[in-house]
Amino acid sequence: MISTWNRLEGVSLAGQYGLRRWLGDSGDAAFFLTSSGPAQQPAIVKVVSAEGPPADLQLELWRCTASLSHPHLLRLLDYGRADVDGEAFIFAVFEYPDDTLPRVEERGPLSEAESRDVLVAAMSALRFIHSQGLVHTAVDAAHVVAVGNQIKLASDTLAEPSRTATTSGDVQALGSLLYQLLTGHPLESGKRPDVSAIPEPFRTIVLHSVEHDPNRRWTLAQISEALNPPPPQPSAPPPEVERPPVRPRTGSFPKWAYGAVAVLVALLIFLVAPKAPDVPVTKPVPQPSVPAPQSPRVSGAISPVTAPVGREYWRVIAYTYRGLPLAEKKVRSIEAKWPEARAEVFVPNGANRPPFLVALGGRMTRDEAVRWLKTARGKGMPRDTYIQNYSH
Numbered sequence: 169m170i171s172t173w174n175r176l177e178g179v180s181l182a183g184q185y186g187l188r189r190w191l192g193d194s195g196d197a198a199f200f201l202t203s204s205g206p207a208q209q210p211a212i213v214k215v216v217s218a219e220g221p222p223a224d225l226q227l228e229l230w231r232c233t234a235s236l237s238h239p240h241l242l243r244l245l246d247y248g249r250a251d252v253d254g255e256a257f258i259f260a261v262f263e264y265p266d267d268t269l270p271r272v273e274e275r276g277p278l279s280e281a282e283s284r285d286v287l288v289a290a291m292s293a294l295r296f297i298h299s300q301g302l303v304h305t306a307v308d309a310a311h312v313v314a315v316g317n318q319i320k321l322a323s324d325t326l327a328e329p330s331r332t333a334t335t336s337g338d339v340q341a342l343g344s345l346l347y348q349l350l351t352g353h354p355l356e357s358g359k360r361p362d363v364s365a366i367p368e369p370f371r372t373i374v375l376h377s378v379e380h381d382p383n384r385r386w387t388l389a390q391i392s393e394a395l396n397p398p399p400p401q402p403s404a405p406p407p408e409v410e411r412p413p414v415r416p417r418t419g420s421f422p423k424w425a426y427g428a429v430a431v432l433v434a435l436l437i438f439l440v441a442p443k444a445p446d447v448p449v450t451k452p453v454p455q456p457s458v459p460a461p462q463s464p465r466v467s468g469a470i471s472p473v474t475a476p477v478g479r480e481y482w483r484v485i486a487y488t489y490r491g492l493p494l495a496e497k498k499v500r501s502i503e504a505k506w507p508e509a510r511a512e513v514f515v516p517n518g519a520n521r522p523p524f525l526v527a528l529g530g531r532m533t534r535d536e537a538v539r540w541l542k543t544a545r546g547k548g549m550p551r552d553t554y555i556q557n558y559s560h
Contacts, residue, residue, distance in 0.1 A: 173193045176190070176215065176252065179252050181202075181213065181248075181257070182250050185211075185259070186202060188200065188202055197216045198215050199214055200215065201213075202261065205245075209264065211261050211263060211264050212264055214259060214260045216257065217256070218256040218258045226258060229327060230244060232326070233324075233326050236296070238296045238523070239318060239522060240318065240320050241293045241297070241320055242321065242324075243262065243323070244261070244324075245261045246260070247260040247261065262322070265315055265322075266315055266316060269313070270309050278349045283346060283350050284395070285319060287342070289318075289321075290319075291392065293321040294307070294552075295388055295554070298338070298552050299552065301328070301329070302326045302327065302329075303327055303328070303337070303338055304326060305326070305337070306322075308341060309349075310322075335551070335552065336385055339391070340378055340385060343373065343376075343378040346377070347366070351365070363375060389555070392556065396557040399559065482531070482532050482533060482555055482556065482557050482558065483527045483529075483530075483555065484537055484540045484541050484544055485514070486502075486528055486550060489522075492513065492524050495513045499512060499513055502526070505548075509528050510529050511526060512527055512530070513526060514527040534555070538555065
């Protein structure tokens, strides 16, 4: 371990990443501005002192992180080992963020729309991270960045789940972050948050997300349901008032007389009408029936986004992928284990643009989606499987 990280400014790691400027440190690690790729684009490099087995474990985690691709997760471009004046280091190179949340927060609390954008992006990234068997461990303002117009979570803290690093812990940290975004100050540890000034649905989300008991704490799926409540049901029509039956007026002419007159008229017509010549009846020749062509079921088909007219449009989402091949592979895997799942690749952005979502059960109403969600979790789908309203 070294005492002053900024003395590494000007050093080159692995002969290709020059440490151009020290950006800050957290005691056991430091961040520097560097450049990456043939075009020497700006990048961020995290440098950690390599001491014993923990360094090997961290390199393995970075290897896993480098294989991940998600629109709301900061990309890890490269990683490795380096030696500087006899001291061993490990490093990871990340894409360069254009802005960070702490700088945005200097203007004060975020608006409801801005807070919602951060929450939706962070939830999307966390669902993906958890689906890969990892946890984030540091969902806070310092790890929320922007690359262009895309909000992303920093990816340098990903880890395998443990007693102290859990998916539920990520949700609790997300609730604390949402509280800070809306109030402009961090949540005090161990205290019940004052949410009186926070509007719904964020107030309910914060209270249930920072719940101390992990068993009562909300999941990402429950937060998503609170963010996207079902549309209001139309009120029932007023009950019809039963009206008394209208009694027909009784005339002096008896009903049986009408029947007698009708029979008499029919008899006269039959007697005076000329008889038509007999025409032989030709039986139609039966035509062979041609079976209607049946459309084959396409496994893992990409669903369009167009919502059915006149009804709710909900889906059950189990996995999120950056690439179509991985999503199709997951669909085939689910079909092999659970043929009734009706798994398919769903592309909300259309035109084969990521993310590629693995959906179950097809299009449905919210009540149907809730039932499907319970069934999917019972069949072994991830606990973070959630439902989403795609009605337009």
